[in-house]
Amino acid sequence: MIGSFLPFLSCALREELNVVCRNSDVYPVKRMVVPKDKVSWSVPWPDYAPPNYSAPHLSNASWADPDITDAKFKPKWNEDDDGIDRRSYDQNETIKYNVIDGCPLNTKGRTGLSGRGRLGRWGPNHAGDAIVTRWKYLNGVKQLDAESGLPILQFIAILRKDCNKWAIPGGFVDPKEASSSAVLRELFEEAINIKKLSDEVQMALKEFFKNGRQVYRGYVDDPRNTDNAWIETTAINFHDDSGQHTENISLDARDDAADVKWIDIIKEMDIYPPHYAIIEHLRNLHFPKTK
Numbered sequence: 411m412i413g414s415f416l417p418f419l420s421c422a423l424r425e426e427l428n429v430v431c432r433n434s435d436v437y438p439v440k441r442m443v444v445p446k447d448k449v450s451w452s453v454p455w456p457d458y459a460p461p462n463y464s465a466p467h468l469s470n471a472s473w474a475d476p477d478i479t480d481a482k483f484k485p486k487w488n489e490d491d492d493g494i495d496r497r498s499y500d501q502n503e504t505i506k507y508n509v510i511d512g513c514p515l516n517t518k519g520r521t522g523l524s525g526r527g528r529l530g531r532w533g534p535n536h537a538g539d540a541i542v543t544r545w546k547y548l549n550g551v552k553q554l555d556a557e558s559g560l561p562i563l564q565f566i567a568i569l570r571k572d573c574n575k576w577a578i579p580g581g582f583v584d585p586k587e588a589s590s591s592a593v594l595r596e597l598f599e600e601a602i603n604i605k606k607l608s609d610e611v612q613m614a615l616k617e618f619f620k621n622g623r624q625v626y627r628g629y630v631d632d633p634r635n636t637d638n639a640w641i642e643t644t645a646i647n648f649h650d651d652s653g654q655h656t657e658n659i660s661l662d663a664r665d666d667a668a669d670v671k672w673i674d675i676i677k678e679m680d681i682y683p684p685h686y687a688i689i690e691h692l693r694n695l696h697f698p699k700t701k
Contacts, residue, residue, distance in 0.1 A: 426446045426449070427446070427449045427450070427518045427519050427631075428444075428449055428516070428518050428519055428520070428521050428631055428635065429446075429631060430631040430632065430633055430683050430684055431521045431522075431523075431631055431632060431633055431634070431635040431636075432444050432449070432520075432521055432522050434633030434634075436527075436633045436634060437463050437523065437527055437528075438463070439461045439463045439523070440461070441460065441461070441521065441522030441523045442458070442459070442460040442461065442522040442523070443522060444458075444520045444521065444522045448520065449518070449519035449520050450519045450520075451508070451515060451519055451520065455520075458520065460520070460521070460522050460523050460524045460637060461523060461524070462523075462524045462525040463523060463524075463525045463527060463636075464477070464525040464526045464527065464528075465526075465527065465528035467528075468526070468528065468530065471530065473530055474530035474531070475526075475530060475531050475532050478512060478513060478526075478532055478638070485532065485533070487507075487509050487514055487533060488506050488507065488509075492585075493585040493586035494531070494585050495534070495536050495583070496531075496533050496534060497534070498517050498533075498534050498628075498629075498642060499627050499628050499642060500627075500628045500629070501626070501627050501628055502624075502627065505517065507533065507534075513532070513637075513638045514532055514533035514534075514638055514639075515637060515638070516635065516636070516637050516638070516639075516640050517629055517640070518629055518631070518640070520637060521635055521636050521637050523636045523637060524636060524637045524638055525636055525637075525638060525639070526636055526638055526639035527634050527635070527636045527639060528634060529634055529635075529636070529639040529640075529641070530582070531639060532638055532639055533638070533639065533640075534640060534641075534642045535582060535639060535640065535641050535642070536582065536583040536589065536641075536642055536643070536644070537580055537581060537582050537583060537592070537630070537641055537642070537643040537644075538580055538581065538582075538583055538589045538590070538591075538592035538593035538595075538596060538643060538644050538645075538646070539578045539579070539580035539593065539596075539643050539644070539645040539646070539685075539688065540566075540578065540579050540580060540593045540594065540596060540597035540601075540645075540646060540648065541565050541566075541578055541625060541645055541646065541647045541648070541688070541692055542565060542566040542597070542601075542647075542648045542649075542650070542656065542659075543563050543564065543565045543647060543648070543649045543650070543692070543696075544563075544564055544649070544650040544651075544653050544656050544672075545561050545562065545563065545564070545651070545653065546561070546562040546563070546564050546674060547653065555676060557677065560697060562674050562675065562676065563674075563675040563692070563693070563696060564672045564673060564674055564675065565578070565672070565673055565675060565689075565692075566579065566597075566601050566602075566659075566661065566670065566671075566672060566673075567579075567670065567671060567672070567673040567681065568600050568601055568663060568666070568667035568668075568669070568670045569663070569667060569668045569669035569670070570666065570667070570668070570682060571666055571667070571668045572666070573633075573682065574668070575680075575681060575682040575683075576671075576673055576679075576680065576681045576682065577681060577682035577685055578645070578681075578682075578685050578688060578689075579596055579597045579600045579601045579667070579670075580593070580596050580597075580600075580643065580645075581595075581596040581599070581600070581666070589627075589644035590622070590644070590646065592644075593622070593644065593645075593646045594619055599664060599665045600663070600664060600665045600666055600667040600670070601661055601662070601663065601664075601667060601670045602659055602660070602661065602662060603660070603662040603664065606660060606662065607658070607659075607660065611658045614655060614658070615655065615658075615659070618648065618650065618655040619648055621648065622646040622647060622648045623646065623647050623649070623695065624644065624645070624646055624647075625645040625646065625647045625688065625691045625692050625695055626643070626644075626645040626687075626688050626691040627642075627643070627644045627645070628642055628643075629641075629642050630642060630643050630684050630687075630688075631683075631684050631687070632684045633683075633684075641684075643688070645688050645691070645692075647692060647695060649696070675689060675692070675693065
């Protein structure tokens with residue numbers, strides 16, 4: 411089973427909606443408890459009255475949306491809004507979210523908190539994640555997982571400063587920036603200082619990074635999500651099947667990363683909870699016949 415390679419949490423992520431954000435405590439206000447049978451907006455809940463929280467610093471942030479009550483703020487929901495993508499995605503399909511009383515509603519249902527938390531955008535906040543992978547070798551021998559017998563995949567992971575968890579390198583997409591560009595920008599900012607490499611290695615890596623494959627595009631169950639603001643990502647895999655491209659990569663933790671290293675994708679790995687689901691999509695890409 412693909413799921414057997416991941417911790418129990420990934421099973422919960424598949425069976426329940428917003429399980430991570432509903433149980434998070436990253437904000438100074440306490441979320442309203444939302445039972446799993448009342449997460450969906452389609453389930454009536456007249457008494458649902460979550461606390462409202464939007465980080466105060468967002469009101470003066472040039473990169474963030476104005477407050478939702480600002481009369482001058484007239485976003486084009488579910489559209490490209492002058493370079494700001496306010497559309498929502500499920501893999502390659504565009505899906506529409508509802509807007510009630512001027513506020514966009516989380517596509518996956520209730521989170522126990524209204525407002526936008528500390529996210530810059532109301533509605534979808536688009537990010538990009540770079541998954542650089544290779545097969546694990548030891549003394550020239552490809553290593554196999556003891557339980558499955560399959561080759562062990564490794565990926566470049568950063569240690570996030572905000573939660574001290576290992577995670578896929580990534581970050582938010584800038585206005586008028588393509589997701590694919592954001593993916594590489596964040597990778598080079600957080601995990602690989604390409605400027606420190608020789609011209610020859612730089613050229614080889616640039617060719618290597620032209621051949622990415624989309625692993626996932628859509629909603630991320632992130633601790634920061636609220637009823638009115640949520641994170642969506644485009645995750646792209648750059649796989650080095652032979653290992654010749656990544657052997658010359660010098661990992662260099664910078665920006666939002668406290669550390670960086672190669673991590674084995676195995677049952678016991680401990681990573682940033684929202685990324686388990688993305689890693690599972692990655693395994694489906696490389697081991698499509700396993701069930």
